Amino acid sequence: MAEPTPSPTPKIIKNDPWYGSYAARAETMRASEIRALFAVASRPEVVSLAGGMPYLDYMPFKEIAELIDKMMVEKGDIAWQYGLAQGDPHLREDVLQIMRLENITDVQPDDVVITNGSQNALDLITRIMCDPGDVVLAEAPNYVGALGVFQSFQVDVVNVLLDKDGLIPESFEEAVIEQRKLGKKVKFLYTVPNFHNPAGVTMSVERRPKILQIAQKYHVLIIEDNPYGLLGFDGQTYPALRSMDDENVVYLSSFSKIIAPGMRIAWMVAPPGIRQKLVLANEASVLCPPNMSQFTITTYLDNFDWRQQINQYRGMYRDRCNAMDAALREYLPYCTWNKPKGGFYIWLKIPQGLDSRAMLPRAVTAKVAYVAGTGFYMNGEGRDHMRLSFCYPTPERIHEGIRRLSTVIDNELETTQLFGTSGVPDADPRDAEHPGPQVQ
Numbered sequence: 001m002a003e004p005t006p007s008p009t010p011k012i013i014k015n016d017p018w019y020g021s022y023a024a025r026a027e028t029m030r031a032s033e034i035r036a037l038f039a040v041a042s043r044p045e046v047v048s049l050a051g052g053m054p055y056l057d058y059m060p061f062k063e064i065a066e067l068i069d070k071m072m073v074e075k076g077d078i079a080w081q082y083g084l085a086q087g088d089p090h091l092r093e094d095v096l097q098i099m100r101l102e103n104i105t106d107v108q109p110d111d112v113v114i115t116n117g118s119q120n121a122l123d124l125i126t127r128i129m130c131d132p133g134d135v136v137l138a139e140a141p142n143y144v145g146a147l148g149v150f151q152s153f154q155v156d157v158v159n160v161l162l163d164k165d166g167l168i169p170e171s172f173e174e175a176v177i178e179q180r181k182l183g184k185k186v187k188f189l190y191t192v193p194n195f196h197n198p199a200g201v202t203m204s205v206e207r208r209p210k211i212l213q214i215a216q217k218y219h220v221l222i223i224e225d226n227p228y229g230l231l232g233f234d235g236q237t238y239p240a241l242r243s244m245d246d247e248n249v250v251y252l253s254s255f256s257k258i259i260a261p262g263m264r265i266a267w268m269v270a271p272p273g274i275r276q277k278l279v280l281a282n283e284a285s286v287l288c289p290p291n292m293s294q295f296t297i298t299t300y301l302d303n304f305d306w307r308q309q310i311n312q313y314r315g316m317y318r319d320r321c322n323a324m325d326a327a328l329r330e331y332l333p334y335c336t337w338n339k340p341k342g343g344f345y346i347w348l349k350i351p352q353g354l355d356s357r358a359m360l361p362r363a364v365t366a367k368v369a370y371v372a373g374t375g376f377y378m379n380g381e382g383r384d385h386m387r388l389s390f391c392y393p394t395p396e397r398i399h400e401g402i403r404r405l406s407t408v409i410d411n412e413l414e415t416t417q418l419f420g421t422s423g424v425p426d427a428d429p430r431d432a433e434h435p436g437p438q439v440q
């Protein structure tokens, strides 16, 4: 099994002659101090429970390669050419059948915009909606990549609470009222309703219309980010917010987790005015999404039983989630977590007084890696949690990883009991950010 390639540690630049010339937004982009640690964490001897990478070894690469060969012979001149800023019409037609699985039935190819991954979609929507100082409401904890985008546009992220049934509608309404009282412009609510990254929870079906009603009442746009919706372990899907409201929701989905992230292809559905602006922003940013990637995806969708392949993924991730849950019960019964019903992640609460961020170097020394909870907040919260990914390692490796983690946590607890602290100085909360490109 191939291990992920570690990203090179950035060279430290001393005496940068351009210091002082950067835009204010570049100042908010900071390399994580634990990036170097993640290069170590990617070594084969370390069990990485850190990254959100799908496991691709079951993909029929040989058959895919033969079909891509054929596609290149027949359409190479178009595949290697510039394309439309809105994306390939064939792919925009193909994604309609995927969205139908989550009750979105009223969309036409013209309503769809193809992007370079959902990450690019988040960038585009923030670019067209937000000025510096505007407010985005977002679940806490929150997807680290979205926080990075919001930060780079100098947006104020205001937390909305989550529980085991997903985003709490009352917390959403209170946040809108409070921010408006403060004279702030609330530009949108960002939510990951299904199998949340990192919290693992899913928005209950009862809450969905309530959240839409609040959005309608206060005229707040909802950004529904849904890369994991088809990865429910028992095959269950949930009605998308977009399926109940075509005016106040921008819907994002991606091929990254259901097929593969290397193509960097995702899509958005937006109301007409917003869509027009998104296409212009896409054009300004990348001219067009890559035809080669889009044609590869359509070749795959048109020739393979992709529903069956997603079923296979679901079964595999279910087994891995079960393995992690069982290992946690065996080795860390005094921690707490909600067992997810789909997706990639368990959000683990560690005993009071421990600090997941401070503990990380010691975990990596013990050859296990995770993402500290602080990475999923803007304000340094989250030390009492960590995100454990079960998507990439095999069940055996997961078991071993949790065993190693338990030795670290046990030692840490012993130190805390002896000295009343985990023995590390308080860290700068501004460093609690994107822990490197392996972490999605």
Ligand SMILES: Cc1ncc(COP(=O)(O)O)c(C=O)c1O
Residues within 6 Å of the ligand: 052, 116, 117, 118, 119, 120, 143, 145, 192, 197, 225, 227, 254, 255, 256, 261, 265, 266, 440
């Ligand atoms: C919630 C969420 N949104 C967006 C993304 C980005 O996905 P993509 O690979 O399509 O850019 C991820 C990746 O992990 C994610 O977890």
